[in-house]
Amino acid sequence: MEISFIHCADLHLDSPMVGLKNLPAFIHNKLKESTFTAFKKIIDTAISKKVDFIIIAGDIYDGEDRSIRAQIRFRDEMLRLKEKQIEVYLVHGNHDHLNGRWVQIELPPNVHVYPSMVTLEQFMKNNVTVNLYGFSYETRHVKERKIDEYARRNDANFHIGILHGNLEGATDHSAYAPFQVKDLLAKKMDYWALGHIHKREILETIPPIIYPGNIQGRHKKETEVKGCYYVELSEGDASLEFIPTSEVIWETVKIDASPVRTFDDLYRLCRNKVDEKREERYSFIISIEIEQLNLEETFLDSDLLEILHQDEVDADSFVWVASIKRQENTAWLKENLLKESAFYEELFAVSKDSELVDEAVAPLYQHPKAHRFLEELSVNEKQELAKEAEDLLLTMLMKSGR
Template sequence: MAFKFIHTADIHLDSPLKSLAMRDKGLAELVGNATRTVLSRLIDLCIAEQVHALLIAGDLYDGAQTSMKTARFLAQELERLSAAEIPVFMIRGNHDSLSKITRELVLPKSVHVFGDKASVHEIPLNGHEVAIHGISFRQPHAPDSLLDQFHTPLPGAFNIGMLHTSLGGVVGHDSYAPCSQIDLQKTGFDYWALGHIHKRSVHAGRPTITMPGIPQGRDIGESGAKSVTHVSVSDDGTVDTTERNISVAQFELIEIDCTGLSEWDEFVTHICDHVAETRRHFDGEHLILRLRLTGASPMAWRTLRDEDLILAQTQNVAASIGTLWIDKIEIHLTDAPNDTAHGPIAEISDLINEIDFRPDEKRIHEEVKRLMSKLPPELRGIFGESETQVDSFLQKEMQLGAREILTRLDGSEEL
C-alpha cells in the first residue's frame, strides 16, 4: 500500500504588501487575502486527496507576527486536518523563526512543530514506517549548514528530511543553512522536503529533493504558476511528485512590441488589445500583468510623458474583464526616426541616445545613501540590492529624465 503526502513551504500567511498597497489598494487586497485562501485550499486539497500527512517546510508566517486573527484562522484550518486524521509536520524558517504564533499558539495534537535542535518523528503512514527528520531556525539568520545536526536514517523506514535552505544559492535569496544537492544525497534519506527558494524545482532519484516553491506569488518578482507538491511513495520506495496549483492569482511580465507605431490612438489601442488577448489565453482565476513596452517608435517620448494615461486605459480594460489587473508599466522604448523630427530638439535627442550616463559622482551616491537611510526597512531595496544595481537604476533614470525634458520642450506634440 502506497502512502502520499503534500509538501509545501513559504506560504507567508498574511504577508504585508506595502508596495502593492501604495499603487493599488484593490490589488493589494486581492493578493493580501490570497495567502489565507491558499491555506484553505491547501487544507481542502489534503482532505480531498486523502493524503496521509502534510509537510510545511518553513515560512508559514511572514515575520514576528502577533495577530490573533491570524492565529485563530490558522488554528481553525489545522483543526479541519485533525478532524480528518491527517497529521501535520512543520519547521520554522528565516521569516517565522521569531513568530510568537508558532511558539505560543495551542495547536492540535496532530501538528508537530520541530524545535531548533534536530529531531526525528517516527510515524506509520498507511502501513509504512516513516521517519520524519527536521530542524527549525532558532534565529532569522542561519549562515552555516545544519545538515551535521540531523540524525542518521532510521533503518527499515522511509526517511524524510525537512530543511529550510538556500541550497547552493539563488539570485534574490539570502544564504540560509547552505548545502548542496550532493550533501543531501550523502545523508541516505529517501526524500528531502525543502523550503525557502520561491521557485519550484525537483531532483528525482534517491533521494528525491524537492523545493516546492511559493504557493501564491505576491509580486512580479514571484511571477509564473505557483503550486504545492503532491508526493506519492510506492511499496518499493519509488517516489512520484506532481504539482497541484491552488493559487488565487498569477503574476506575469509581458513584453509588448510597439515598433513602428507612430499614431497615439493606434499605439494605445495596440497595447490594450494585447492585454485583453493575454487574458483570453490564460486559464487561471486572476491574472496580474506588468507591461513592458519595447521596440522603436516615434511615440517613445510621449509615452514617457503620458505614462499615466496609458496606465489608466489599460486599467479600464482590466476592470471591464474583472479578473485582470495591471500592476505597472515599464517603458523600454527607443526613439524611431520621424519624418517630422527636425531642428535642435531632434539633434539633442540624437546626442542623448549616444550619451553613456554613468552616475559615478561621489555626491550622487552619498545623496542616494542618505535617501535610502530615511526609508522604512522594507523599502530600502527599491533602487537595488547592490552598488551595481543602484548604478544601473540611476543611469536609466537620468536618461529617462533627459528625454522627458525634451518631450516637454518639443512643440510638435500637444501638451
C-alpha cells in the first residue's frame, strides 16, 4: 500500500523582483519569469513521476491582489494535471490570504482549496484512502495556534497535515500560525507538509515534518538551490527526494584577498570565481565579499563591477555579479571608541534597540498603499538592519580618520 505526491510551498508566482530593474534586460526578464518556470518544473515532475496528487502549502501568489496573469498561468498548469488525473490540495498563506482583492479565475475540479477553518479533504484511489487536513489564511496576520484545531480521523490509510506557519522560537520569519514540533507529533500524522519558511528544513524524520522552502530565490538573502519534495509514503515508511527547481540561483561568494598586491591580482581572483560558477551550468546572481584585503590604494567597486560585467552576454545561463563588498575589520575601531567616550557607548547601545528600527520603518508600514504589500520584519531582520547601520557608521568613522 503506497502513495506518491509532490510537496511544494511558497511559489510566490509573479513576484515583482523589487529593486532589480537595473539588471540587463535579459537577466531581469529571466528573473521575472523564474517563478513560473520553477513551477512548471514541478508540474513536469509530477506528470513524469505519475504522482497521485500535489500539495501546495501556502503562498501560491506573491500578493493579496493575485494578478490575473499569475492566476491564468497557475490555472493552465492545473489543467495539465487534470488531463493526467492528478489532484491538487492547496492552502493560501499570509501573502495570498482569502480576504485579498482580486479578480477570481475559476480553477478546474481537480484543485481542492481549503477554507479558513481547519478542514479535511479525502483522496481515494485503488482502495487507498488519504485524509489531508489544512486551512487557508483568512487575513494576512494569523497569530493564533491553528495547530490546536487539527484532529485526526480514523477512517483512512494515511493522514497528512498541511500547515503554513512558523515554528515557535524561530526568528527568521513572522510568527504566523505558530506551533512546536511536539504539537505536530501529537497529532499522529504520517506526514506534515509545511510552508512559510523559505529555507529547506527537515524538522523531523519519523514522521517527516518538512519545510520544502520556496521554489525560486527572489533576492540575495534567498540563497542556494530551491525546489520541492517528491514523497513516497507506505505503511510505516517514507521516501523523500528533493527536486531542484531554481531557474536562477542567488549566492554569496567569499574571496580571501590576503595574497593580493595589485588591483590586477584582485580582478583575477574575482574573474576566476566567476568562471568557476559558470562551469556549474546554472544561472547565478552572486554577491562577492572580499576579506583580508591589504591594498594600500583604494579601488572603486563600480569599476571592478563594470569590468566583470563586460563578458556577460545574453545566454541560457549567466553569472552576474550583483555587488562587491569589502569586509572592513571595524571591531578594533569600535573597541577603541568605546574606551574613548561615553557618547560612543550610548551610540552603540542605541544600535541594538529594535524599537528604533520599528520607528525608522514605521512610515512605510503606515503608508496607505504600501502597507498592504509589506511583511512584518522578523527579529533576525531587525537585528540585521541594526548591524548593517552600525557597520556603515564604523566604516564612515574609519574613513574620516577616527
